[in-house]
Amino acid sequence: QQQVKQSPQSLIVQKGGISIINCAYENTAFDYFPWYQQFPGKGPALLIAIRPDVSEKKEGRFTISFNKSAKQFSLHIMDSQPGDSATYFCAASGGGGATNKLIFGTGTLLAVQP
């Protein structure tokens, strides 16, 4: 019940296209859903995050869509650029009294072709 399932494992998108990465969770107590971006040789960095009181959050070309009833959330990257090529991790935390413990998905390796 603590797992976060992420798909696809890898994704190839043409420059200018839309990249979509999906995550699903089981624990209904989760109340914070961040996405992290990791470039080779670097640690993960927070990209965008959402709480379940909204269904969508947009920051520039990055959008999180959240479906509470389906227990799913997804990352959309609009107008994908070669510089977006990285590994993306979804995560979840929360549960009343939880101590900021993040449960991560397995990651999606995104390659944006020029």
Add this chain to the structure above:
Amino acid sequence: ETGVTQTPRHLVMGMTNKKSLKCEQHLGHNAMYWYKQSAKKPLELMFVYNFKEQTENNSVPSRFSPECPNSSHLFLHLHTLQPEDSALYLCASSQDTLGGGDTQYFGPGTRLTVL
């Protein structure tokens, strides 16, 4: 990335060696974390410290021994490791652990290879 630094960046050690990983955060945070990142696996939380006190040990084998002398420094002491311990070890920090949703800031990691 300069907010959280890790040394060394790469480490190769034999199974009988003893070595230590170091993490330092310059963000004024009170919580620090150790994660293990293996290929095609989720990041695995190992240890959590909040205000220098260990608040979580995620069933980590005793060959990994953390130390947090103050809120800015975190060490991971390694001894008699196994080849399956080869991975990227990431340190992170956050303001504290008192409630969810606190952004964790990661260092670049130490790539560990156990021969």
